[in-house]
Amino acid sequence: MMRAYRALRRRAVHPKGGSRDRDWVDPAIALGLVVGYVALLLSTVHDLGYARDEGFYFQAARSYEGWFELLFTHPDQAFTRAAVDRYWSANHEHPALMKALFALSHRFLHEKWRLFAEAGTSYRFPGMLISALGVGVTYLWARRLASRLAALVGGVSLAMMPQVFHHAHLACFDMPVAAMWLITSYAYHRALETGGVRWPLASGVLYGLLLDTKHNAWLFPPVLVAHLFLTRSRPLFTGTLRGRIAVPSALLSVAIVGPLVFYACWPWIWYDTGRRIAEWIAFHTGHEYYNMEFLGRTYWKPPMPLGYAWVMTLATVPLTTLALSAIGFGHDLVGAVRARELRTRSAPVFWTVSIFVSYAPWLSTKTPIFGGTKHWLTAYPFLCLFAAVGFERVACAVREELQRRFGHQPLRTALVEIAAALCVVVAPVAIALGAHPWGLAAYTPLVGGASGAATLGLNRTFWGYTTGAVQDFLNQRAPPRAAVYVHDTAMQSWEMMQADGRLRSDLRGTMNIHDSDFALYHHEPHMGRVEYQIWVAYGTSTPAHIGTYDGVPVVWVYERPRPR
């Protein structure tokens, strides 16, 4: 046990790469985290229904799969404009990487090799894997500044952030873009540390893939530029005066290689490139506002509440994680600012800028809030990196105190440190696992949990994934060929649940209440009008079944009374 403790407590790797440790240990731990997290996600996916947007991405992935089929059989035809337009026009308001991975995963892991029994899970697998890679890289990056135990705290804190845990299951882009942002940042920072060719090249390639994941990537270059000025302003200034601008090769790689990779990996923009990229940008900068409840009020147009991002972060991120992050931030960054040593604190500066840039859009009252916390998921890995550093400070204080009181007693110190680590991760684990599969209804004790959040008027769900929580009721109760009004579940998501055998195949999903026998209702305040339509059409306001999380109704089902 002492050997394991010493291995965990090994001091941080020297920033320049020198280490007394065997090189394989930390990668092995990171790999273990990745594999373990994927296993956890897979084991908890079966009662999580398919979100609305997942249905759209399933449909797009099926289309892209057709293109891959053409590529494998008739590659010369695959690159024609007609083929590209035919297969890649689906959902072209979002770039292609994740949907292409969904398609390939479905084709090989479900259709061909039957590794996944459920098609839906095969679509979800790439998102899970990339999310898990994010957890592993959090560990690796934290390890460069902290002990293994502290790095583990950082990785587990990210993995078990309740909303991260939820989004990591989905065939969507929100957790993947957060993971890719982190991974790209790590590669970029390694490039700054080591120079050479490998890491700068990787930075550019990864940035291209980040751009191909989701449009949050537009905010990434400002992070690099800001970091450069904060940590290298003097050499940049003096170099400029001497006629030499020392721009890091990694930054050049991001600027040059990144867009090339982005272009190569998104067939839709191979043709009519300028117009299609402009269309993509215009879609997201002019996105329609959807409804979102916040503190008992539904917002559907600006001005949006300035406190939204901060309050929702406090309400959904475990307080222990935030406290550790604050300690890490205070120790590393504030200390460096005071000592005017930002250059020597390059990584924490990078993390800080990433967090700030991720949240910055919500300094404007015009920024939409309809996506809830997923809007700034890109900040969370960096919060957890600070949490790792924060725990390292806690562990140091523990060692000093125990040394002072009891002298050199490594076993006692080991136990106390491990106990402290368990204390700081156990609440996130309990909240995340306890909230599954309710996901977005997970709120921390700071706001009184789910019931406190409901009383405060905070959003409980959107995207219709909670149909998974009432699937058993429908399967058991509905007569043959019953029509079910699907409400906020996309029809494509409903059909996937049937294809996977989660819902009976004879049940008929419908978008019409008046023709239905059962009606789902996914609650948000503005959706109330749908419920009232059900009341009048069915002649009853008594739900037949309610899915609750910690006693709070989230989704319910009405059954049309049948004539006696």
Place this chain on the structure above:
Amino acid sequence: MPWSRRWWLFVPVLGVIELMAHFVFARRAPRPEDWPKARAPLVELRKDRELVVVAPHWAEPLARQAFGEELMPLQDVARADETSYARAIEVSVLGQSASELSGWRAVSERREGAFRFRLLENPHAANVRFDFVDGLVPERVVVRETAAEELRECRYTPNARVSTGSLPGPPTFPARRFACASGEPYFVGVTIIDDPEYRPRRCIWAHPTPGGPLRIQFSEVPLGRVIRGHAGLPWLIMRDGHGVPIELDVRVDGQSIGTLVHHDQDGWHLFEFPTGAEGRTATVEFEVRASDVRERHFCFQADTR
């Protein structure tokens, strides 16, 4: 040992506290299987069709499921307001109270497990003589639309085809309605709209008709001192609306007693007009009109008290 050296204790202690708090909060609200246990005490308390109100409001679906239409009829759940109820029973959990009953006098209180039952009296209860929404029946009502400058009756049918608009569309068009020849959405029938707080409001759908005013005539109405009501359009659809105003003219025995001019942003708009004929029985007519009838999804409720 100075506290400054013990600061590190704060973090693991915080972790344990957060864990314990999580379990406490996770278990404090009653579960769905607990709510039926509240039915029997409620039945005992409810002697005279008292309004049943649930606090916090988010628990209401659980109450509706457990108590059913007998204790929570649709007329109560989708009520216009609380003024017409002399008494209410508040069923509350987690120490919450219903804000809509603030100012009511507590008559009795009882606890059963996680549930608190309070019988409350309305200090200003209205004496409703006649409810026009409940009274929208063919035996008493005639509906006419204006077409080519003539009045044309909108015939009652109990079996019209029910249609629903889902999220972006109009409220449910009910089976029982006075259907005008101009076709949907021109009819008069009882439905439910959402108000500016997305609460349900049961009301008379009265979309102004394209040829001229829509008239809804109630015969033999026992009049009170005032005719009071609310009017609105489905909030989610009309909250950004800039449609033309809708006028609701109220007439007693042919004489106008008041006109409500409703704009989209007025929400669930209260009106009250003195009848000048308290104690009498009269014909009451509601005339609905708009200069442009496109998407004028007008719905009103009224009573005389």
